[in-house]
Amino acid sequence: xxxxxxxxxxxxxxxxxxxxxxxxxxxxxxxxxxxxxxxxxxxxxxxxxxxxxxxxxxxxxxxxxxxxxxxxxxxxxxxxxxxxxxxxxxxxxxxxxxxxxxxxxxxxxxxxxxxxxxxxxxxxxxxxxxxxxxxxxxxxxxxxxxxxxxxxxxxxxxxxxxxxxxxxxxxxxxxxxxxxxxxxxxxxxxxxxxxxxxxxxxxxxxxxxxxxxxxxxxxxxxxxxxxxxxxxxxxxxxxxxxxxxxxxxxxxxxxxxxxxxxxxxxxxxxxxxxxxxxxxxxxxxxxxxxxxxxxxxxxxxxxxxxxxxxxxxxxxxxxxxxxxxxxxxxxxxxxxxxxxxxxxxxxxxxx
Amino acid sequence: xxxxxxxxxxxxxxxxxxxxxxxxxxxxxxxxxxxxxxxxxxxxxxxxxxxxxxxxxxxxxxxxxxxxxxxxxxxxxxxxxxxxxxxxxxxxxxxxxxxxxxxxxxxxxxxxxxxxxxxxxxxxxxxxxxxxxxxxxxxxxxxxxxxxxxxxxxxxxxxxxxxxxxxxxxxxxxxxxxxxxxxxxxxxxxxxxxxxxxxxxxxxxxxxxxxxxxxxxxxxxxxxxxxxxxxxxxxxxxxxxxxxxxxxxxxxxxxxxxxxxxxxxxxxxxxxxxxxxxxxxxxxxxxxxxxxxxxxxxxxxxxxxxxxxxxxxxxxxxxxxxxxxxxxxxxxxxxxxxxxxxxxxxxxxxxxxxxxxxxxxxxxxxx
Numbered sequence: 123x124x125x126x127x128x129x130x131x132x133x134x135x136x137x138x139x140x141x142x143x144x145x146x147x148x149x150x151x152x153x154x155x156x157x158x159x160x161x162x163x164x165x166x167x168x169x170x171x172x173x174x175x176x177x178x179x180x181x182x183x184x185x186x187x188x189x190x191x192x193x194x195x196x197x198x199x200x201x202x203x204x205x206x207x208x209x210x211x212x213x214x215x216x217x218x219x220x221x222x223x224x225x226x227x228x229x230x231x232x233x234x235x236x237x238x239x240x241x242x243x244x245x246x247x248x249x250x251x252x253x254x255x256x257x258x259x260x261x262x263x264x265x266x267x268x269x270x271x272x273x274x275x276x277x278x279x280x281x282x283x284x285x286x287x288x289x290x291x292x293x294x295x296x297x298x299x300x301x302x303x304x305x306x307x308x309x310x311x312x313x314x315x316x317x318x319x320x321x322x323x324x325x326x327x328x329x330x331x332x333x334x335x336x337x338x339x340x341x342x343x344x345x346x347x348x349x350x351x352x353x354x355x356x357x358x359x360x361x362x363x364x365x366x367x368x369x370x371x372x373x374x375x376x377x378x379x380x381x382x383x384x385x386x387x388x389x390x391x392x393x394x395x396x397x398x399x400x401x402x403x404x405x406x407x408x409x410x411x412x413x414x415x416x417x418x419x420x421x422x423x424x425x426x427x428x429x430x431x432x433x434x435x436x437x438x439x440x441x442x443x444x445x446x447x448x449x450x451x452x453x454x455x456x457x458x459x460x461x462x463x464x465x466x467x468x469x470x471x472x473x
Numbered sequence: 474x475x476x477x478x479x480x481x482x483x484x485x486x487x488x489x490x491x492x493x494x495x496x497x498x499x500x501x502x503x504x505x506x507x508x509x510x511x512x513x514x515x516x517x518x519x520x521x522x523x524x525x526x527x528x529x530x531x532x533x534x535x536x537x538x539x540x541x542x543x544x545x546x547x548x549x550x551x552x553x554x555x556x557x558x559x560x561x562x563x564x565x566x567x568x569x570x571x572x573x574x575x576x577x578x579x580x581x582x583x584x585x586x587x588x589x590x591x592x593x594x595x596x597x598x599x600x601x602x603x604x605x606x607x608x609x610x611x612x613x614x615x616x617x618x619x620x621x622x623x624x625x626x627x628x629x630x631x632x633x634x635x636x637x638x639x640x641x642x643x644x645x646x647x648x649x650x651x652x653x654x655x656x657x658x659x660x661x662x663x664x665x666x667x668x669x670x671x672x673x674x675x676x677x678x679x680x681x682x683x684x685x686x687x688x689x690x691x692x693x694x695x696x697x698x699x700x701x702x703x704x705x706x707x708x709x710x711x712x713x714x715x716x717x718x719x720x721x722x723x724x725x726x727x728x729x730x731x732x733x734x735x736x737x738x739x740x741x742x743x744x745x746x747x748x749x750x751x752x753x754x755x756x757x758x759x760x761x762x763x764x765x766x767x768x769x770x771x772x773x774x775x776x777x778x779x780x781x782x783x784x785x786x787x788x789x790x791x792x793x794x795x796x797x798x799x800x801x802x803x804x805x806x807x808x809x810x811x812x813x814x815x816x817x818x819x820x821x822x823x824x825x826x827x828x829x830x831x832x833x834x835x836x837x838x839x840x
Contacts, residue, residue, distance in 0.1 A: 325775065348704065
């Protein structure tokens with residue numbers, strides 16, 4: 123069953139997510155219960171639909187608090203979704219549990235942001251990388267062979283296997299974390315800020331490596347990041363996330379060069395360029411990501427939006443396909459055509 | 474008079490700082506020199522282990538000693554060497570003359586005082602130094618003594634004249650505090666002054682830190698990765714604020730960052746550091762147009778500016794060196810695509826054929 127609304131290539135999609143919701147309860151005080159106060163929830167992911175094709179990278183870009191990390195974790199069933207369904211390689215996975223879910227984990231993996239905290243400091247590299255295989259009961263001979271294969275794939279020397287994580291630099295540790303994700307030969311990997319903890323000279327190496335691995339192994343990636351430059355270089359398509367929802371989805375170049383949502387425009391315009399003749403911030407809007415406990419009524423971006431109208435404060439715009447493959451959740455997406463250069467001078471939308 | 478104006482505000486000469494431990498010493502800074510002119514914004518760009526933060530801390534004399542030891546060189550602020558100033562005198566320089574903001578604003582704000590109280594304290598410090606001040610019965614004699622002086626005064630809570638340290642912002646300063654917060658685009662400053670730091674978002678907290686620094690109107694602001702913990706839209710606001718601070722107060726700013734793009738946005742001049750050494754200095758336009766040092770060039774190429782379909786990045790191979798055992802010769806030579814025999818044997822010095830423009834590289838300057 124395909125979702126009604128899904129910004130995607132529906133044919134041959136490896137992963138299809140339909141109206142995924144993940145709320146976290148906020149624990150109020152003990153007495154709140156007796157006062158009959160309704161429990162509050164953080165709307166971390168609030169109705170996200172997406173599909174990822176085989177061998178595709180979907181970049182999910184957003185600021186802190188946008189819900190992007192929760193989305194990645196929920197898609198892997200590391201968090202139980204509040205509602206919504208997920209289909210992986212044609213199978214409903216949101217209802218799976220126990221052993222079925224465990225078997226599925228061979229096919230879906232994750233690489234975390236911080237290679238200093240995601241590797242057990244007391245385990246040797248071989249044991250770190252072999253752990254997923256061991257969890258599935260692979261025989262020793264297979265383990266040795268696979269560990270060697272992935273070490274080679276991430277360009278770590280063979281003698282790394284008997285060393286400990288502290289003997290490696292940040293970039294090498296992230297290679298170890300990538301090797302661990304790859305050792306079970308997954309089809310889909312969530313990359314959660316894979317280079318944010320690394321030095322810039324090392325970040326470029328890791329990005330090149332991830333792209334090579336994807337090409338060699340035919341993987342699908344969901345790349346979660348706050349860094350617009352990183353998604354630009356890595357992703358086939360981008361989903362821009364704001365306050366628990368996708369506000370814009372489309373091919374990377376199209377979205378970055380002619381955004382059809384004011385938040386995307388703001389995000390792109392805020393990225394500092396390594397060029398002293400092009401200063402950012404002259405037109406930067408004030409304001410911050412709103413509270414996910416009590417999101418604004420109507421469009422969640424309306425308090426910061428320069429074009430906000432009455433309808434924006436009243437009605438929440440749905441994510442709709444405004445051009446083939448281009449999805450925007452703005453009432454006035456059509457008026458934003460003409461590229462980011464035109465938007466600052468755009469008359470109030472709808473006027 | 475003219476002579477006076479042309480003198481740099483800050484001169485760092487051959488500064489060498491080592492972190493000593495029983496097992497191993499790490500030379501974090503190795504003969505670093507730089508000058509900062511009045512109202513100039515200088516960016517110190519480097520990766521982890523480059524020594525950029527140590528440099529910032531040495532200038533405001535906040536290095537933890539031990540383990541840090543200043544082995545050589547001097548830091549002249551208005552002609553006086555701050556590394557040799559006694560702590561009591563240094564304390565009077567900090568805040569009003571040199572301020573510093575850090576990457577994580579929440580760990581630099583005092584959690585038990587409201588935003589308004591902290592900014593009012595900064596204003597009071599400024600005024601106390603500008604005019605005569607009656608220190609009250611518990612304070613020490615020196616009217617220049619800063620609250621951060623520590624000692625018994627701090628323990629018994631005599632950080633400020635007691636009367637001014639109520640739960641509220643002193644009325645005399647309330648207006649200035651609110652105005653200052655409005656300047657940094659904090660919405661609803663009348664309410665924000667009563668908030669505690671934990672009630673602020675990261676971006677707001679960093680703007681409060683900047684406000685704190687701004688109201689003291691320091692001659693030099695040292696900003697150590699001020700935007701690294703912030704979202705990109707907030708970063709843009711903070712970068713704009715730093716430019717405004719220079720324009721309106723005339724402060725010089727020493728911006729410490731790992732991000733060349735951030736440096737490009739605000740700096741007049743850039744100093745590129747690698748493994749404790751200065752490898753290149755340049756006026757900002759020339760650095761990005763024509764970098765001289767292969768490391769600077771590599772860093773610029775490492776910024777992903779391409780789309781996926783446009784091919785791979787020209788990454789710098791290898792890793793940032795471990796300062797416990799730095800490479801011989803030029804510290805960048807193991808990663809340098811142009812390295813030749815001499816690079817592994819001799820250390821290149823920073824050559825400046827014209828003042829403020831140069832590099833430490835045998836390829837450019839055979840020396």
